[in-house]
Amino acid sequence: MKNSKPINYELEKNMEVISQLDDLVGDAVDNILVDPETCWQPSDFLPEFGNPDIHDEIKLLQKRAEGIPDTVLTSLVGNMITEEALPSYQTYFNLLEGINEERSLVSPSGWVRWSKAWTAEENRHGDLLNKYLYMTGRVDMKAVEITIHRLLTNGFDPKSESDPYQAMIYTSFQERATKVSHVNTGKLADKAGDPVLARICKTIAGDEARHEKAYKSFMSKIFEIDPNGAILAFEKMMKKQIVMPAVLMGEGGPNPSIYTRFSEITQKVGIYTGWDYAKIIDHLVNLWKIESLTGLNDAASKAQIYLSKLADRYMRVADRMKAPEEVQLAWLK
Numbered sequence: 001m002k003n004s005k006p007i008n009y010e011l012e013k014n015m016e017v018i019s020q021l022d023d024l025v026g027d028a029v030d031n032i033l034v035d036p037e038t039c040w041q042p043s044d045f046l047p048e049f050g051n052p053d054i055h056d057e058i059k060l061l062q063k064r065a066e067g068i069p070d071t072v073l074t075s076l077v078g079n080m081i082t083e084e085a086l087p088s089y090q091t092y093f094n095l096l097e098g099i100n101e102e103r104s105l106v107s108p109s110g111w112v113r114w115s116k117a118w119t120a121e122e123n124r125h126g127d128l129l130n131k132y133l134y135m136t137g138r139v140d141m142k143a144v145e146i147t148i149h150r151l152l153t154n155g156f157d158p159k160s161e162s163d164p165y166q167a168m169i170y171t172s173f174q175e176r177a178t179k180v181s182h183v184n185t186g187k188l189a190d191k192a193g194d195p196v197l198a199r200i201c202k203t204i205a206g207d208e209a210r211h212e213k214a215y216k217s218f219m220s221k222i223f224e225i226d227p228n229g230a231i232l233a234f235e236k237m238m239k240k241q242i243v244m245p246a247v248l249m250g251e252g253g254p255n256p257s258i259y260t261r262f263s264e265i266t267q268k269v270g271i272y273t274g275w276d277y278a279k280i281i282d283h284l285v286n287l288w289k290i291e292s293l294t295g296l297n298d299a300a301s302k303a304q305i306y307l308s309k310l311a312d313r314y315m316r317v318a319d320r321m322k323a324p325e326e327v328q329l330a331w332l333k
């Protein structure tokens with residue numbers, strides 16, 4: 001007898017709904033993402049090495065970056081490393097059930113086009129931040145490169161299983177989280193006297209805002225078609241908590257706690273905090289009108305109650321959470 005896996009009816013249903021969104025997602029590629037020819041590119045923000053006065057330009061860049069506090073710089077490096085793990089994100093996305101049934105990266109399907117065009121936009125973020133940080137002269141690039149290498153080697157587990165619904169919850173949340181993080185870094189860079197870095201962070205945050213808008217609209221459509229399934233996925237993802245994409249950056253290496261160090265610093269300087277986590281939940285609960293959904297089945301009604309109280313719970317936790325007194329820097333010279 002053939003040893004076959006039991007059919008997962010919930011997943012089959014989710015895949016069917018996901019395939020109904022293909023045109024909507026294709027439209028998002030054409031209307032929310034930006035054409036490579038007209039899109040900003042990292043070199044728009046960086047000194048041109050062919051210029052005769054390149055040395056002065058670099059000196060100026062380094063002068064501006066001098067005032068950025070070590071903690072802020074470490075946060076920025078961590079954000080850059082997160083962005084550099086991009087191959088993991090494209091792989092993850094294409095492994096979701098129902099996204100790439102043809103197993104082809106040249107498939108004309110809306111979802112496959114999205115997976116590539118989205119990650120292609122993301123690719124510029126790591127590129128730009130990496131080059132900029134290199135030029136500041138303040139970062140131990142070899143240490144950074146080792147961490148990127150290790151993170152890519154270790155991979156990425158957002159705990160969304162291969163369920164496309166949970167993945168849309170994860171990405172909606174995560175794009176908003178990266179937006180918040182880049183916006184806050186930009187503000188701190190401005191305060192520290194580096195308006196160019198501030199503009200870089202603001203520009204990247206603008207990309208994240210478009211991605212967030214798209215992912216939220218995909219999930220809104222799922223809520224419209226299948227409110228019971230959508231709310232259950234939201235509950236599942238929130239119970240597992242949103243694991244940051246770079247969490248495995250230290251695993252198996254000589255600095256296994258390097259991710260914890262990075263996240264303590266972002267918490268301390270206010271780049272990404274427990275409050276932000278709570279506020280994102282609140283935003284998504286309101287956006288998808290969780291509290292006023294009607295006609296739900298029993299399990300979905302329970303999820304509704306759980307989700308309706310969740311942001312408040314996290315706000316209370318954030319309230320009690322103290323920023324660590326001492327933090328340990330990483331990746332700097």
Ligand SMILES: [Fe+2]
Pocket residue numbers: 083122125178208
């Ligand atoms: Fe990004």
Ligand SMILES: [Fe+2]
Pocket residue numbers: 122175178207208211212
């Ligand atoms: Fe993004």
